[in-house]
Amino acid sequence: MNKEFLIQVHNRVKPYIHKTPVLSSQLINEITGCSVFFKCENFQKMGAFKMRGAANAILNLSEVDRKKGVVTHSSGNFAQALSLAANKIGIEAYIVMPENAPQVKKNAVKGYKGHIIESESTATAREQMAEKVKKETGATFIHPSNNDDVIHGQGTAAIELLDEHPELDYIFTPVGGGGLIAGTALAAKYFSNNCKVVGGEPKNADDAYRSLKAGKIQLNNNGATTIADGLRTFLGDRNFPIIKEHVNSIIRVEEHEIIEAMKLIWERMKIVIEPSSAVAFAALIKDKEDYKNKSVGIIISGGNVDVTNLPF
Known part of the structure; x- marks a missing residue:
């Protein structure tokens, strides 16, 4: 560094x-x-600032990994950021959102062409669902902050x-x-x-x-x-x-x-x-x-x- x-x-x-x-x-x-x-x-x-980190994380993927898309779990700004960044770069984004997330946030993710997968609202449920999506799609998991x-x-x-x-x-x-x-x-x-x-x-x-x-x-x-x-x-x-x-x-x-x-x-x-x-x-x-x-x-x-x- x-x-x-x-x-x-x-x-x-x-x-x-x-x-x-x-x-x-x-x-x-x-x-x-x-x-x-x-x-x-x-x-x-x-x-929000999260567009910066989402774009960098996607752009650092290999061409092979990019084609398989990205997945994250988020009910807020990172859900939108990863969806928009993926859309701009031309790949798929799979967003695990808790079922009780506000509809306005879900609508924003859909507007940026993100694919929403709902889960229970606990952190464990969100992580398990993201892991399941990762296995099914081959998408790369990108954590909203710990990456x-x-x-x-x-x-x-x-x-x-x-x-x-x-x-x-x-x-x-x-x-x-x-x-x-x-x-x-x-x-x-x-x-x-x-x-x-x-x-x-x-x-x-x-x-x-x-x-x-x-x-x-x-x-x-x-x-x-x-x-x-x-x-x-x-x-x-x-x-x-x-x-x-x-x-x-x-x-x-x-x-x-x-x-x-x-x-x-x-x-x-x-x-x-x-x-x-x-x-x-x-x-x-x-x-x-x-x-x-x-x-x-x-x-x-x-x-x-x-x-x-x-x-x-």
Whole structure:
């Protein structure tokens, strides 16, 4: 792993992604006491950063493997990302989704020509169904976050952010499955002058925070509920070592703090972001005294939110 390797990753995915804008707000700078730069992956194709990792993972397959397609289990953004990336590259995508996944998410996957296979909603059922589809089709399984190619692809958002703002002292990202923060940490290592990476996590689903404290992967209990539903997943053996070595800290936020951060972005920047994205900004607001007068990047991870059901 080196800088040249990550440049190759970025060049590989460029034809399949948007270079998303970096926005700022004078009022938000005043509220936080620092200079904040938002990397707006809510404007990414299919509305989230996950398009980057999905495209990289598919493009790294051999021609023989590509022809057999790809399979994943996801009820959210990665389901859409892998479907769209596969469609753009011209291969089949098989998406295992829990039977109780929102119809709007299923419709999005179908719109990107993904083949939906429903399973029970437990993690075990989803994994078993994905394995069954893999055996039946010969498709390559691509994990939404615990996959090296996915991690490296997700890091390209931070590469672009640092290219525009090399002076950043910190980059904040939300933490769910760990792919985005691990990729961001690698980008910060190779493309910055000592920029530190900080994670934001819902207190109701704080497995990554506890994992860093314990030095080994911790899970959430099945009853973990948070408005940031995209962050209920847990870390994996590919991304956790990167996080453990290169992530500075993880800040836990309450549900009302997530909603307030989401609302503030909507009011002041006129953009809609999903609750999972707001977690990183909420983390900065919560501990803003620690970042006074610093230059801070925040990766807005996505904008796929049900606008008929906003929490404010």
